[in-house]
Amino acid sequence: MKIAVIGTGYVGLVTGTCFAESGNDVVCVDIDQKKIERLRNGDVPIYEPGLGELIDRNIASGRLQFTTAVSVAVPPAQLVYLAVGTPMSESGAADLTALWAVVDSIAPYLNENAITVTKSTVPVGTNAQIFSRLKKNLGRDCRVASNPEFLKEGAAIDDFMKPDRVVVGVRSAEDGEILRRLYAPFLRTEKPFLTMSPESAEMTKYVANALLATKISFINEMSRICSAMDANIDDVRRGIGHDSRIGFAFLFPGVGYGGSCFPKDVRALDYLAKSKNVDAQILQAVDRVNGVQKELVPQLIKQHFDNQLAGKKIGIWGLAFKPKTDDIREAPALVLIDRLLDSGCELSVHDPEAMSNVCEKYGDRLNYFDRQLDVLNNADALAIMTEWGEFRTPDYAEMKARMKQAVVFDGRNIFNGEQMRSAGFTYYSIGRPTVDASAS
Ligand SMILES: NC(=O)c1ccc[n+]([C@@H]2O[C@H](COP(=O)([O-])OP(=O)(O)OC[C@H]3O[C@@H](n4cnc5c(N)ncnc54)[C@H](O)[C@@H]3O)[C@@H](O)[C@H]2O)c1
Numbered sequence: 510m511k512i513a514v515i516g517t518g519y520v521g522l523v524t525g526t527c528f529a530e531s532g533n534d535v536v537c538v539d540i541d542q543k544k545i546e547r548l549r550n551g552d553v554p555i556y557e558p559g560l561g562e563l564i565d566r567n568i569a570s571g572r573l574q575f576t577t578a579v580s581v582a583v584p585p586a587q588l589v590y591l592a593v594g595t596p597m598s599e600s601g602a603a604d605l606t607a608l609w610a611v612v613d614s615i616a617p618y619l620n621e622n623a624i625t626v627t628k629s630t631v632p633v634g635t636n637a638q639i640f641s642r643l644k645k646n647l648g649r650d651c652r653v654a655s656n657p658e659f660l661k662e663g664a665a666i667d668d669f670m671k672p673d674r675v676v677v678g679v680r681s682a683e684d685g686e687i688l689r690r691l692y693a694p695f696l697r698t699e700k701p702f703l704t705m706s707p708e709s710a711e712m713t714k715y716v717a718n719a720l721l722a723t724k725i726s727f728i729n730e731m732s733r734i735c736s737a738m739d740a741n742i743d744d745v746r747r748g749i750g751h752d753s754r755i756g757f758a759f760l761f762p763g764v765g766y767g768g769s770c771f772p773k774d775v776r777a778l779d780y781l782a783k784s785k786n787v788d789a790q791i792l793q794a795v796d797r798v799n800g801v802q803k804e805l806v807p808q809l810i811k812q813h814f815d816n817q818l819a820g821k822k823i824g825i826w827g828l829a830f831k832p833k834t835d836d837i838r839e840a841p842a843l844v845l846i847d848r849l850l851d852s853g854c855e856l857s858v859h860d861p862e863a864m865s866n867v868c869e870k871y872g873d874r875l876n877y878f879d880r881q882l883d884v885l886n887n888a889d890a891l892a893i894m895t896e897w898g899e900f901r902t903p904d905y906a907e908m909k910a911r912m913k914q915a916v917v918f919d920g921r922n923i924f925n926g927e928q929m930r931s932a933g934f935t936y937y938s939i940g941r942p943t944v945d946a947s948a949s
Pocket of ligand 1: 661
C-alpha cells in the first residue's frame with residue numbers, strides 16, 4: 510500500500526518505518542526541515558532502540574522516504590496517517606493546533622479513495638470533526654478512521670511489530686478491511702484486530718493511559734503510607750501481586766509518571782469529562798498524587814540536609830522520563846533539578862541518552878558527565894531518577910570512595926537496602942525503610 514505519515518516524531522517515525530518494513534511504500538512528512546534532512550542522511554533524531562537499522566534498511570530498499578511536502582506525499586497515498594503532537598494546553602485540554610493545520614494542508618491533495626487515519630491521541634469526537642472539516646474543504650465525501658497507538662517509548666519497535674492488539678475506529682466495513690490487511694503482518698500470532706466506532710477507539714486510548722497512570726499513582730500513594738507505617742512496599746507488592754486479580758505489572762513505586770502521554774492524557778480526559786458535566790474524581794486524584802510524588806525526592810533531600818542545601822553538590826543519575834529513551838517531557842528529574850537549583854545546589858548529571866535534551870533546557874546551569882561515576886566526585890549525595898539498566902550494579906566501594914558523603918536517594922528502588930547498609934551508605938528509597946549509615 511502507499512502510505513503517507515504526517516508528523517515524524519516518536520510515533521510517526523516508528524509507524525512509518527514499521528509499515529515500510531512490512532512491504533508498504535511510505536513517505537514520512539514533517540514541517541521540521543532539519544529533522545527531515547537528518548533522516549534523509551540516515552541520522553535518526555530520536556533515541557529508540559533498533560529504529561536506526563530499520564530506517565537504514567528501508568531507505569535503502571526505496572520503501573521509506575522523507576519530505577517536508579504534503580504535496581509529494583499525499584496525492585498517491587491510499588492511507589494518510591496523522592501522527593502530529595497533541596500536547597497539553599493551559600486548560601488541560603489537548604491542543605489540536607498541529608492536527609488542524611495538517612488536516613487543512615492535506616485536503617487539496619487527498620485522492621478520492623484515500624482514508625485519513627488518526628494515530629495521534631485525540632479527544633473523543635475529533636474523528637467526526639476531521640470528517641466534517643475535510644468534507645467541507647473537499648466539497649465531497651471522504652473517508653476517515655481512527656487507529657490509536659499503544660507503543661511504549663524504549664520498546665516502540667517491538668510494540669509496533671508485535672502489538673497486544675490493534676484498535677481501529679471505522680465508519681465502514683470496507684475501511685476496516687483495508688486496515689486489517691495493513692496490520693495482518695503484525696498480527697500473525699493471533700493477537701486481536703478490534704474494530705469499533707471512531708469514538709470508542711479514541712476513548713480506548715485515553716482509558717488505557719488513564720488506567721496505567723492510575724496504577725502508578727495508586728502504588729505510589731501506597732508506598733507513602735508504607736513509609737509512614739514502617740511497612741515495606743516490596744513485601745506488600747509481593748503480597749498483592751500474586752493475587753491473580755491484581756498481578757505485578759505497572760505496580761512499581763517511584764518518582765511519579767512523566768513523558769509525553771500519561772500527564773497530558775489524564776488531564777485531557779478529565780477536561781473532556783468536565784465538558785460533558787462528568788466529575789472524573791479518580792482522574793483528578795491520579796494527577797494530584799503524581800504531582801505529590803514528583804516532589805518526594807526533593808523533599809527527602811531537603812529533610813536529610815535540614816534545609817541547608819546552598820552549595821551542596823548533588824549528583825543525578827537518570828534524566829529521561831524512563832529508561833531506553835531520550836525523551837524528557839514531564840520527566841520527574843526536571844522537577845528535582847528545578848527544586849535543587851532553586852535551593853542553591855550544584856548539580857552534576859548523567860543520563861545515557863537524554864543529556865543533550867536536558868542541556869538544551871538548562872545549558873551551563875548543570876554539570877554534564879558522560880560517565881555515571883564521574884557525577885559522584887566530591888558529591889554530598891546521589892539521586893537516582895531513571896532506572897536505566899546500567900545503574901543497577903555499580904561498584905559500591907568506588908561510589909563511596911568518590912563521594913564526600915555516602916548518601917543515596919533512590920527514586921526507583923533499584924538498589925537493595927541491606928546491600929547499601931553493608932556498603933556503608935545512608936540510603937533512602939520509595940516506601941522502604943531508610944538505611945542510616947550512622948546508626949549501624
Ligand atoms: N510518544 C509516545 O510514546 C506516544 C505513544 C502513543 C501515542 N502517542 C501520541 O502520538 C502523537 C504524536 O506523539 P509523538 O510523541 O510522536 O510527538 P512528537 O512531538 O515526538 O512528534 C510530533 C511531530 O509532528 C511534527 N509536526 C507538527 N506539526 C506538523 C505539521 N503541521 N506538519 C507536519 N509535521 C508536523 C513535529 O515537527 C514533530 O516531529 C501524540 O498525539 C501522542 O499523544 C505518543
